[in-house]
Amino acid sequence: MAYKMRIAMTALAVLSVAYPALADDDKIVVGFATAESGFMEAYDKPAQEAAMIRIQEINAAGGLLGKQIEVVKADTKSDRAEGAKAGLSVLDGGADLVVVSCDYDFGSPAALAAEDAGQVSFFLCAESIKAGIQGVGPHSFSASVLAPVQGATMAEWAFKEKGAKDFYRLLDTWTVYNKGICDGFDWMMPKLEAQGAKLVGEDTFKNEDASIAAQITRIKSLPKEPDAIMLCTMMPGAVSAIKQLRAAGINSMILNGSGVDGSYWLSAVPDLSNFFVPVQGSIYGDDPSVDVNKFNATYKEKTGADPSSQYVYPGYVMIDVWAKAVERAGTTKADAVVAELEKMKDEPTLFGTRTFTPELHHQNKARYLIVETKAGKPGVVGNWTISEPVPMEALLK
Amino acid sequence: MSAVVSETPLAGVVKAAKKPARFSLARRTIITPILLSLLLIAITLITVMTGSRPFNQTVIDVLVRVIFVVGLYIFIGNSGVLSFGHVGFACLGAYATAWLTINPIMKSSALPGLPEWLLQTRLPYWEAAVLAALFAGVAALIFGRVLMRLSGIAASIATFAVLAMINTIYSNWDSVTGGTSSVVGIPIIRTIWPYLIGAVVAIFIAWAHAISRSGLALRAARDEPIAASASGVDIPKERLVAFVVSGAVMGLGGALMAHSIGVVTPDTFYLSLTFTTLSMLVVGGMGSLSGGVIGVVLLSALIQALRWLEAGVPIGESTFAMPKGLQEIALGIIMIVILALRPSGLMGNREVTLPRRNRG
Numbered sequence: 001m002a003y004k005m006r007i008a009m010t011a012l013a014v015l016s017v018a019y020p021a022l023a024d025d026d027k028i029v030v031g032f033a034t035a036e037s038g039f040m041e042a043y044d045k046p047a048q049e050a051a052m053i054r055i056q057e058i059n060a061a062g063g064l065l066g067k068q069i070e071v072v073k074a075d076t077k078s079d080r081a082e083g084a085k086a087g088l089s090v091l092d093g094g095a096d097l098v099v100v101s102c103d104y105d106f107g108s109p110a111a112l113a114a115e116d117a118g119q120v121s122f123f124l125c126a127e128s129i130k131a132g133i134q135g136v137g138p139h140s141f142s143a144s145v146l147a148p149v150q151g152a153t154m155a156e157w158a159f160k161e162k163g164a165k166d167f168y169r170l171l172d173t174w175t176v177y178n179k180g181i182c183d184g185f186d187w188m189m190p191k192l193e194a195q196g197a198k199l200v201g202e203d204t205f206k207n208e209d210a211s212i213a214a215q216i217t218r219i220k221s222l223p224k225e226p227d228a229i230m231l232c233t234m235m236p237g238a239v240s241a242i243k244q245l246r247a248a249g250i251n252s253m254i255l256n257g258s259g260v261d262g263s264y265w266l267s268a269v270p271d272l273s274n275f276f277v278p279v280q281g282s283i284y285g286d287d288p289s290v291d292v293n294k295f296n297a298t299y300k301e302k303t304g305a306d307p308s309s310q311y312v313y314p315g316y317v318m319i320d321v322w323a324k325a326v327e328r329a330g331t332t333k334a335d336a337v338v339a340e341l342e343k344m345k346d347e348p349t350l351f352g353t354r355t356f357t358p359e360l361h362h363q364n365k366a367r368y369l370i371v372e373t374k375a376g377k378p379g380v381v382g383n384w385t386i387s388e389p390v391p392m393e394a395l396l397k
Numbered sequence: 398m399s400a401v402v403s404e405t406p407l408a409g410v411v412k413a414a415k416k417p418a419r420f421s422l423a424r425r426t427i428i429t430p431i432l433l434s435l436l437l438i439a440i441t442l443i444t445v446m447t448g449s450r451p452f453n454q455t456v457i458d459v460l461v462r463v464i465f466v467v468g469l470y471i472f473i474g475n476s477g478v479l480s481f482g483h484v485g486f487a488c489l490g491a492y493a494t495a496w497l498t499i500n501p502i503m504k505s506s507a508l509p510g511l512p513e514w515l516l517q518t519r520l521p522y523w524e525a526a527v528l529a530a531l532f533a534g535v536a537a538l539i540f541g542r543v544l545m546r547l548s549g550i551a552a553s554i555a556t557f558a559v560l561a562m563i564n565t566i567y568s569n570w571d572s573v574t575g576g577t578s579s580v581v582g583i584p585i586i587r588t589i590w591p592y593l594i595g596a597v598v599a600i601f602i603a604w605a606h607a608i609s610r611s612g613l614a615l616r617a618a619r620d621e622p623i624a625a626s627a628s629g630v631d632i633p634k635e636r637l638v639a640f641v642v643s644g645a646v647m648g649l650g651g652a653l654m655a656h657s658i659g660v661v662t663p664d665t666f667y668l669s670l671t672f673t674t675l676s677m678l679v680v681g682g683m684g685s686l687s688g689g690v691i692g693v694v695l696l697s698a699l700i701q702a703l704r705w706l707e708a709g710v711p712i713g714e715s716t717f718a719m720p721k722g723l724q725e726i727a728l729g730i731i732m733i734v735i736l737a738l739r740p741s742g743l744m745g746n747r748e749v750t751l752p753r754r755n756r757g
Contacts, residue, residue, distance in 0.1 A: 036721055037721040037722045038722075074451070075707075075708070075721070080658055080660065080662075080665060081458055081654075081657070081658055083658075084454055084657070084658050084659070085451045085454045085455060085458075086451075088450040088451045088453075088454050089450070089451035091450065092449060092450050092451060104578075104579065105578070105579045105660070105662055108579060108581060108659070108660050109658050109659060109660060112581075112585060112658075112659045112660070113585075116585060116587070128578075130578075130579070130581060135579070135581045136581070174577070175577065176577070176578040396506060
């Protein structure tokens with residue numbers, strides 16, 4: 001009796017596992033294994049909302065391959081072990097695309113679960129090369145741009161457009177993202193040095209350091225104040241570092257990664273000037289593209305608030321490029337979709353172009369808008385695309 | 398399960414005046430690990446029958462935590478010294494299995510500082526897990542040699558320092574551990590059986606240690622240190638034995654945890670895991686192996702139930718959902734209530750056994 005019972009249970013279990021696969025025919029499912037609580041929510045939620053906007057647009061226009069896109073969600077609780085479970089549970093929900101957390105560390109468990117099941121996974125806005133083939137597998141992508149591109153962009157732009165000659169490099173060793181920005185800067189610097197720029201010094205600190213007085217003293221004791229300081233850091237330590245640099249009377253240009261974009265923290269450093277951030281699109285209402293400004297309006301209408309930083313945008317880009325690949329492949333089968341994604345070369349999106357290759361599922365070159373904060377007011381002052389893509393050696397460093 | 402709770406047989410044996418027959422203690426107490434293993438096996442079988450992948454992963458998590466808490470119990474339960482450092486040994490185990498199982502090509506680019514022979518090594522996960530446990534055990538031996546001479550709160554603080562040291566070294570030794578970034582490429586094992594075997598092995602190791610000469614001496618030293626040392630018990634030595642055994646079990650748990658998620662970072666094995674596992678042990682009952690295992694199972698079930706409530710439960714037409722994040726608060730309150738009502742944990746110092754009359 002017990003044996004029969006077990007067979008019946010097993011049969012039921014097999015059926016329930018097989019069911020989503022059978023149901024695949026009449027709908028397309030996007031699974032979000034992202035943080036709905038915990039600290040990662042602040043990064044994941046805005047990008048996820050942008051993704052939802054694109055999904056709603058596609059559904060309103062008749063769907064994808066004639067089918068409506070449905071969404072299933074599972075909360076990672078900003079925890080890695082929970083992330084693996086969230087990945088598995090959206091896969092059980094029949095997800096054709098698994099969207100995972102912004103950060104590589106927190107998104108990878110879910111992405112690895114998707115890779116294991118042979119499904120496409122997309123990091124919402126991870127900027128490490130590991131968020132893709134190198135750290136997950138051949139079905140994994142990221143919707144954002146690599147962090148080294150940001151460092152390289154800022155260095156080249158400052159040298160070419162602002163005439164900065166003496167550079168100083170200040171690295172916060174806390175995260176891989178910070179190191180990535182400085183890796184890109186390090187790759188670009190020798191090229192600029194050949195043209196007359198100079199690295200006059202470098203230093204490190206830690207995000208949690210209450211004071212960077214020692215680092216500031218070393219900058220102050222240089223014979224001449226550097227023209228530009230490449231500051232490779234992120235929130236929350238960035239605010240304190242910037243405030244201390246300015247309070248010490250250092251008025252050099254401060255170059256940053258995209259991680260400090262947003263005006264939410266500017267009140268902590270009143271009248272900040274000469275401060276530059278690369279962004280994929282402007283949240284300040286002055287983007288040169290009409291469509292971006294239109295998107296900002298839609299976002300505000302849907303969520304009740306303006307985008308808080310440029311990290312909203314990759315979510316939209318992600319669904320956009322994936323849907324195009326599905327449309328071209330004529331199926332949601334992972335290998336066919338990956339093949340179509342890898343054919344994309346300078347594919348236009350609302351927020352710059354996207355290129356994916358069989359070696360790199362990430363952007364090693366991108367157009368960035370440069371936002372300058374002048375007297376506490378941020379605004380777009382130009383745009384820059386690095387002269388050549390960041391090579392693999394610099395990315396894998 | 399028709400188990401009832403009774404006064405620990407261990408205490409009775411220690412008190413007994415007449416010399417017992419060989420293995421009589423083992424015969425009389427073996428029912429405890431067997432019952433605990435049956436509990437885990439039952440949970441595993443139910444999980445396999447449901448066929449749900451996320452639930453499977455949840456139970457794998459529970460089994461890994463059982464290994465951790467049993468590892469903690471071996472030292473804390475028997476010696477009475479609270480250790481905050483054991484999760485450090487789990488970290489050592491997790492990285493050891495990463496070094497041994499990652500594809501050599503990936504390893505030489507991600508972790509170039511490893512010695513050449515280790516770069517070329519690639520073992521199946523179970524061999525790696527055993528070696529990881531041994532590695533953590535050896536590390537525990539080295540640390541324990543120094544620390545076990547301390548006692549009471551000084552020892553606890555020193556173990557905390559061990560945790561901080563391991564975390565700092567592993568967060569900064571970039572060429573060998575990858576620093577703060579995730580180490581990837583660890584083969585992911587999604588079948589539940591290896592974790593069940595690991596947990597059962599851990600329970601039997603804990604039981605065997607507790608009834609061994611060293612385990613009994615350590616318990617005696619925990620309850621009456623002066624009398625114990627007057628009777629010839631070398632307290633630092635017995636503590637060291639427990640420290641090494643528990644370090645190795647923690648290493649095994651760390652290795653299996655790495656295989657269950659597929660990525661390791663140093664901050665996975667830090668304060669949050671330390672306090673989760675410690676609170677499971679405290680709620681279950683620090684002085685009892687059954688307490689450790691049941692504490693994990695109960696608290697995990699509670700966490701899972703609260704998660705379901707958070708996700709929303711359909712009641713009639715509407716869906717009832719708790720606000721996100723309430724799970725942690727509710728869990729904290731429930732733990733406080735348990736400890737207020739039962740200060741020495743759910744099980745106290747007792748073990749689950751069959752009713753007394755059933756025993757020979």
